[in-house]
Amino acid sequence: MNTSHFTLYDMLLRNAANSANRVAVFHDQGQLTFRDLLHRVDAMATGLAGLGIGKGESICILAQNHLSYLELYGACAKLGLLAYPINWRLTAEEVHRIVERAEPCMMIIDDTTRELVAEERANNHSVPHWYIFGDTPIEGFEAFDTVYDASSPTVAERSEPDDAFAVISTAAVDVIPRGALLTQNNIVAANMQIMAVMGLCETDCNLLALPLFHVAALGSSFSTMHAGGANVLMNRFDTEAAARLIEAHKVTYITSFPPVLSNIMDKAEELNLSLDSLRHVSGLEAPDTIQRLHATTSAQFWSGFGQTETSGFVTLQRAAEKPGAAGKPGPLCQVRLVDDYDRDVPVGTPGEILVRGPMVFQGYFGLDEVTEYTFRNGWHHTGDVGRFDDEGYMYYVKRKAEKELIKPGGENVYPAEVESVIMEIDGVTGVCVFGVSDTQWGEAIKAVVETPGGASLTAQQVIDHVGSRIARFKRPRHVEFTEQLPTTDEGLVDRDGVKATWGETS
Structure with missing residues (x-):
């Protein structure tokens, strides 16, 4: 027997034993203690095992945040299943490519994504189980609430710390977004590092507003939970609701990508809310926004470097420590x-x-x-x-x-993917896509399009075409045209030359 064994499910067991009556999750229908959370995770695990879903099999989730979504991560940790969350902002074609690669045994959606997977549901006969979060089934999808089975304990092979736990998508380099395969060990280590550096403890409360398909949401929620703190679950981010939830639940921790933090501070000022419970804000933000946070609250902004591939932050500091x-x-x-x-x-x-x-x-x-x-x-x-x-x-x-990457509002966009879509347009013979600074989103996408002979093409046509083929957050915000892009001696587009000429927004 391996006495060094410790999984994410072991963390849930420990919390239920040590802090049974402490609130683990505040959600739109009430709250769960750590004991309640464990019972629901166990019931879900029993139901999944009863469907014949076994260790190592994958479950795709295409949904906005939901209590069952968070609990599914716990059930996957118990059974050794592989959670494969999908970005709900993708197109149906992009979703299809991911499902094709994932080969899941179950697909879970919600009301907001049912139309997105309508064609997938009709044509994909390899996925045996199709479910929708909630207690109401729809045509082709069983109600996920029926999976929970509290009648008997789960009989299943025990998961291991090095078992594959989640595939979190990064940007699309090869048309299909690459999926970073994270183990339970990876998440436990990330939890411990955040707890140690930021000092998270059982009095902390995290606003879980970022989508659960994102590593930042997975990291903040599980590190807070690991520390014995609570999560306030938002189904989807709303500025006013976020400000009011911070006030109501004395939230201490939020994760932000532009323009989340500035919008929350604006709304709090409008509603006369102090945000005085905040202690930690982490993520990416503009210096002016960070300075405003420090000037108007007692919170510290944490800046650092990390990736999905590293389960979160690799380096981390209080932003004021070394600007x-x-x-x-x-x-x-x-x-x-x-x-x-x-x-x-x-x-x-x-x-x-x-x-x-x-x-x-x-x-x-x-x-x-x-x-x-x-x-x-x-x-x-x-x-x-x-x-x-x-x-x-x-x-x-x-x-x-x-590996040039653009991050509008915290999303990952590879220029090559956008470029390949723009090259589909008649009259386009070349294109260079890159990131430019943006006061609202931190970074925006710009495309410089080569159209010899002054082909009749407008910026809006380019933007609309990209939005019709891939996720809308990958659309260029700025488009310029040229009859000839600069090239290198090898005949490739000179990206540095393009940026030197067209790098400013217009």
């Missing part, structure tokens, strides 16, 4: 900065960020060659560039050219 820095490596991470030949670079010199430690994912789901290349020489190559100062603080510099 502009991404912090120092956490206690469970080893970080190197290297050149193109994996040689360590001197202090102050930019280099690719390499990471090793128990938080690093197990690889990209179904992409062995990509995984092998990413893990070359025994380190996870992030594709991001940073530099260290002489005090050990890391500063984020940029993304490597082959």
Whole structure:
């Protein structure tokens, strides 16, 4: 027997034993104690096992936040199932590609995504179980509430810490979004690191407003739960509701991507709410927004560097500690900065960020060659560039050219995916897509489109075409046209040259 065994389900068992009557989850229909939460997770696990779903099988979830969604992560941890959440902002075609790769034994939706999967439900005969969250079935979908079975304890093989636990999608490099395969060990390690660095404890309360398909939501909710604190579950983010929930439940912790934090502070000011319970805000935000948070509340903004592939933050600091820095490596991470030949670079010199430690994912789901290349020489190559100062603080510099990424409002968008869609338009012979700063969303997508001979094409036509083919958050916000894009000696688009000429928004 392995006495070092500790899973996420063990964390739920511990909380139910140590803090049985403490509130674990506030939700739109009431609240659950840690004892209640464990009972519901057990009942769900029993029901899933009763359907014949066994260890290692995957469940796709295409839904907004829901109590059963959060509990499903617990049931997957108990049974050793693989949760495969899908971004509900994708198109039906993008969802189909992910489901095709995931090969799930169950597909779960909600009322907001039923139309998105209508064609998938009609044509996909390989998925045996189709469910919808709630207690009301619809044509082709059973009510998920019927899965819960509290009549008997679950009889199932015990899960292991290194079992695959969740596949969290990153950006689409190869048309289909890559899925980072995280184990229970990865999430437990990420929990411990956040708890240690930020000082989370049982008095903390997290506003779970970000979607549960995102690693930031998974990380903040489970680290708070692991610390014995509560989660306030929002089905979907709403600014006024968020401000009122922070006030009502004395929320101490929120995770933010532009423009979430500024909108909450604006609404709180309008409603005369103090936000005085806030202690921690983490994520990505503009310096002015962070400064405003510090000036008007007692909360600290935590900035850092991390990826889905690292289960969250690798480096982390209070933003005021070293303005502009991404912090120092956490206690469970080893970080190197290297050149193109994996040689360590001197202090102050930019280099690719390499990471090793128990938080690093197990690889990209179904992409062995990509995984092998990413893990070359025994380190996870992030594709991001940073530099260290002489005090050990890391500063984020940029993304490597082959992994250029745009993050509008916290979403991940690879330029290559948007470029491939724009190239479908008649009269387009070249395109370069890149990120530009944006006061509302942090970063916005810009496309410079090559149309020789002055082809009749408008910016709105380009934007609409992208929105019709892939998720709407991947649409360019800015479009410019040129008869010829600059090229390198190799005949490729000179991305640096394009940015130098068209880098400003207009």
